[in-house]
Amino acid sequence: xxxxxxxxxxxxxxxxxxxxxxxxxxxxxxxxxxxxxxxxxxxxxxxxxxxxxxxxxxxxxxxxxxxxxxxxxxxxxxxxxxxxxxxxxxxxxxxxxxxxxxxxxxxxxxxxxxxxxxxxxxxxxxxxxxxxxxxxxxxxxxxxxxxxxxxxxxx
Numbered sequence: 592x593x594x595x596x597x598x599x600x601x602x603x604x605x606x607x608x609x610x611x612x613x614x615x616x617x618x619x620x621x622x623x624x625x626x627x628x629x630x631x632x633x634x635x636x637x638x639x640x641x642x643x644x645x646x647x648x649x650x651x652x653x654x655x656x657x658x659x660x661x662x663x664x665x666x667x668x669x670x671x672x673x674x675x676x677x678x679x680x681x682x683x684x685x686x687x688x689x690x691x692x693x694x695x696x697x698x699x700x701x702x703x704x705x706x707x708x709x710x711x712x713x714x715x716x717x718x719x720x721x722x723x724x725x726x727x728x729x730x731x732x733x734x735x736x737x738x739x740x741x742x743x744x745x746x
Contacts, residue, residue, distance in 0.1 A: 658707020
């Protein structure tokens with residue numbers, strides 16, 4: 592086949608992709624969209640005392656802990672519930688152990704802020720959760736809400 596034929600096919604594929612109705616947002620635009628949806632959710636649900644981390648994670652301290660704070664290499668034991676913005680529970684666990692640096696980015700950011708005994712609700716933009724790919728139970732670009740209770744730091 593000629594180079595011209597290949598070029599025509601390539602241009603046709605590029606044109607079809609460009610005309611697709613599935614618009615992919617830039618990371619910055621997706622973050623802005625997520626933050627608008629999170630802020631609207633917080634407002635619509637009358638959630639008070641919301642703090643904002645430098646990473647743009649919104650969070651509520653339901654209960655301050657009094658114990659130690661974990662570092663990224665620590666094992667932590669937590670109770671947690673993870674939901675989508677529509678309330679669908681996608682994961683939960685009681686007395687589950689995790690190494691902090693082997694969790695999603697949002698947990699790596701927020702767990703070191705918590706002390707043993709703390710209970711936080713965190714509102715996670717998709718880029719700090721499972722991103723545009725998602726998982727089998729979490730659609731791509733999903734905003735996540737976690738209620739996390741830090742039970743213990745260390746073994």
